[in-house]
Amino acid sequence: MLNIQKILNERTWEYDYDDSEIDDIIWSEIAASPSMGDFVCYLVHNLSHxxxxxxxxxxxxxxxxxxxxxPIHYPQAIERIRTLAQNGNATAMFHMGKVYAFGIATERDLSAAIGWYQQATDRGDIRASCNLGWLYQSGDGVAADKEKAFRLLSAGAENGMVVALASVGVMLVTGEGCSRDIVTGLQKLEHAFDAGYLNAGNHLSDLFFAGVHVPQDVEMGHEWLLRVAQKGDARSMAILGHHLISGSRGKQDYESGMKLFASALSHGFVTAHLWLGSLYRDGHGVERDLAQAAFWYGQGAEAGDINCALALASLQTAEAAAENHLQ
Structure with missing residues (x-):
């Protein structure tokens, strides 16, 4: 369920943390830069506020x-942040961890990232505690330690980090790094969803659909996915649309599925083109229709989706080969 790279860059804490000092340091170094790389690094760094x-x-x-x-000037900004961190600034320590975790204007070095995150955590930085927890949970760059991950993420959850609250909820349901407590785990996931972390609803949907750690409940799986979609999450709209068209999750409703796909596309989820094209290509829940598949792949390719362009090329190659074989 976890995508570590995605979680490490969550904006869940956007309104809770002040990165203005780090922001000022970086911008003072790169503002006059002629290098696109400096500004790409700034965007990837994704500072709060x-x-x-x-x-x-x-x-x-x-x-x-x-x-x-x-990047030309970003490395100088990093050295200034490093000096701040070496002088005991926990926020700077967190950002040094992030710089190494993502390889921002430097080589990616998870060992160094973990060292900085640990120092920041020791000084009470909750973002560092969460990122360190996810790394220990995944074993990415460090020996996996589920119990330590649970403790670190619990600290984040207790301090209002809703993405950590969702992670703790899943861990309680599955018994990962802790004693299983399904009721409390589900409650924490619901609280995270209610607090605005929509992906907690996707976790709940996955749990109910799978029926591994909780009794399988297809209705609840659909209900949670619909709740996420109704909050405006385009990817969830497309996922639910795919389920309804294909019937892969116990319900089939072509009309509702197409409406959800249309909503996903209107909200900018370009990958929905690929999913629709593949449904028609494979005849999954619909009658196989290669013309429709080509149409949806083509729409996605025009919108800039490289996977749609590749799928369209593959489809056209296969059709050409079939025609040559018939000749």
Whole structure:
């Protein structure tokens, strides 16, 4: 269920943390930079309350395809942040961990990231505690330690980090790093969803559909996925649409499924083109229709989805080979 890279870059704490000092350091170094790479690094760094995000996006978009992607001045900003961290600033320690975890203007080094995250955690930084917890949970860059992960994530959950609350909920349901407590785990997932972390609803849906750690309940699986979709989550709209068209989760409703796909597309989830095309290509829940498959792949390719372009090319190659075989 966990995607570590995605979780490490969550904006769940966007309104709870002040990164203004780090932001000022970075921008003072890169503001006059001719390098697109510096502004890409700024966007990837994804500072809380980043004051210059719009300008960084504009500067990145304004550079040509032949622009130098290498950051020129970001490394100097990192050295200033390092000095701040070495002087005991927990926020700077967290950002040093993040720089190494993502390889922002430096080589990715999870060992170094973990060291900085641990120092920040020791000084009470909750973001560092959560990121460290997910790394210990996944065993990414460190020997997996589920019990330590549970303790670290619980600290984050207790301090209002709703994505950590959802992780703790899943761990309680599955007994990962702790004694199983299904009732409490489900409650924590619901609380995380109610607090605005929509992916907690997807976790609940997955649990009820799978029926491994809780009794299987297809109705509850659909209900939770629908609740997430109704909150405006485009990916969940497409997932539910796929389930309803294919009938893969115990219900089949083509009309409702297509409406959900349309909503997902209107909300910008371009991958929905790929999923629709593949349903028609494979005849999964619908009559096999390669023309419809090509149409949806083509729509996605025009919208810039590389996987749709590849799927369309593969489909056209297969059709051409079939025609040659018949000749």
């Amino acid at each position: 980043a004051k210059h995000r719009a300008e960084a996006q504009s500067r990145t978009a304004a550079t040509g395809n032949d622009a130098d992607p290498s």
